[in-house]
Amino acid sequence: MILARVIGHVWSTRKEESLRGLKFLVIQPVTLTYAEDGSAKLTEHGNSLIAADQIGAGESELVMVASGSSARQGLANHNIPIDAIIVGIIDKETFEA
C-alpha cells in the first residue's frame, strides 16, 4: 500500500455515473527515513494521486492507500473504475519516537 498524506479534496461534477456519491481526496505519497537520533522523517516524494475515501480521512492525516484491482475489493461495488482507495488512517503514534 502507498504511505501518503491527505492534502486536498477533489470536486468533480462531470464524472462516470458509477462514481456518484464517492468522496475523493488528493493524497501525496511520502517516504520514511530516520534521522541520526532515530526520529522518523516523512518526505513528500513522487506524484500526488487521487483516492476514494470511505473511512473519513481528514486533511493532513497519514493514510495507507490500496491501488489497482485491490482497491476495488474495498468497495461495495467491485465493478466500477476506481483504482485507489484509502484503507486505513495511520495512528499518530506510528512515526513518533
Add this chain to the structure above:
Amino acid sequence: MILARVIGHVWSTRKEESLRGLKFLVIQPVTLTYAEDGSAKLTEHGNSLIAADQIGAGESELVMVASGSSARQGLANHNIPIDAIIVGIIDKETFEA
C-alpha cells in the same frame, strides 16, 4: 487515480479492431503542492500517457484517470485492451483558493 491535464488528441488509423469508436487523449500527470500563501500549484511531473475518454474532457481540463484493470470497468465492453480511462473532470473550483 492519476491527477492529470489533457494536453492533446491521438489519431490512430491502424489499431486493434476492438478500439474503434473510442476517443483517445494525451494526458500529462500533475502533482499538487501549496505555495506559502496557501494557493494550490499544479506542476507537470512524469511521462505523458494516453487515456480513453467517454465523458467529453476538453483540451487543458484537469481530469482523474483510472488505470489498469479498473479502467476496463468503465467501458461497455470489459474485454478490450484499454488500461486508462478518464473517469472525471475536475471542477475548476477544486484548486482555487
Add this chain to the structure above:
Amino acid sequence: MILARVIGHVWSTRKEESLRGLKFLVIQPVTLTYAEDGSAKLTEHGNSLIAADQIGAGESELVMVASGSSARQGLANHNIPIDAIIVGIIDKETFEA
C-alpha cells in the same frame, strides 16, 4: 496507455512455450511537451520496455501500448504471460502542427 516509439526488435529462442509465434518489439516511452510556437516535442523518458505486436508496427513509429492484465485482452489467448501489447499506431499527423 503508454505513448512510445518503436526502437528495436527482440529475438528470444528460449522462451515460455505459450509465447511462440508472437513478435516482440523494444519500445521507448516518450513524453509530450509543446514549444513556445505550439509545436509538439516528444522526448524519451524512462526505461525501454518490451511489447508484443500484432498490428505490424515498424521501426521508429509512434505507438500506444496497453499494459498489465489489459494487454492480455488483446490476445487470442488471454492466459499467457504477456503484460504489454501495442494496440495502435499513432498517425503521423497527430503531433504535427
Add this chain to the structure above:
Amino acid sequence: MILARVIGHVWSTRKEESLRGLKFLVIQPVTLTYAEDGSAKLTEHGNSLIAADQIGAGESELVMVASGSSARQGLANHNIPIDAIIVGIIDKETFEA
C-alpha cells in the same frame, strides 16, 4: 517482487474492517549493485511502501514483496483491499560474498 528492507511498523486503529488482524510493516525498496571487489551493495531507492506480513519478518530484515492482485493470492481471503504482502524473508547469505 520488490526487494526491500523492513524499516518500521504501522499502527492503524481506523481501517477497513476486512483488514483487522493483519500486521502491516513499512518497507523500503533497495537496489542491488556490486562493488569492484564483487561485494554486493544494497542502496535504498524510491518510496517507502506498506506491506502486510504473515511470515514474521522483523525490523531491518530483507524481504521479497508481491504487489497488486498477486498479493491477494497470498491471503486467506482473496477479496480484501490489500496490494502488497511480504512473501519471503531473504537469507542473510544471499548478499554476502
Add this chain to the structure above:
Amino acid sequence: MILARVIGHVWSTRKEESLRGLKFLVIQPVTLTYAEDGSAKLTEHGNSLIAADQIGAGESELVMVASGSSARQGLANHNIPIDAIIVGIIDKETFEA
C-alpha cells in the same frame, strides 16, 4: 515486459509455502539507447527486482520479465503470490550490430 539483466540469486528459507520449489533471481532493468554509430547500448536504470525463473536463465543474461497478474499466467499454479517471472531469454544477437 521488462527488459532486464540477471544479476543474482535469491535464497529464502522462510517464505510462503506456495513458493517452495521456485527459483528466484535478482534482475536489473536496463534501458536501450543507440550510440551515433548505431550500436546498441544497455544502461542499468531503476530498482532491482526479484523474478521467478522457470526457463533456466543464467547470471548476466538479458531476459524479458512479465509482471503483475500476467506473471501468474506463466505458472502451473495461477493462484500463488508471484508478480514477476522471466518469460524469455534474449538472444545475444538482438543487441549486436
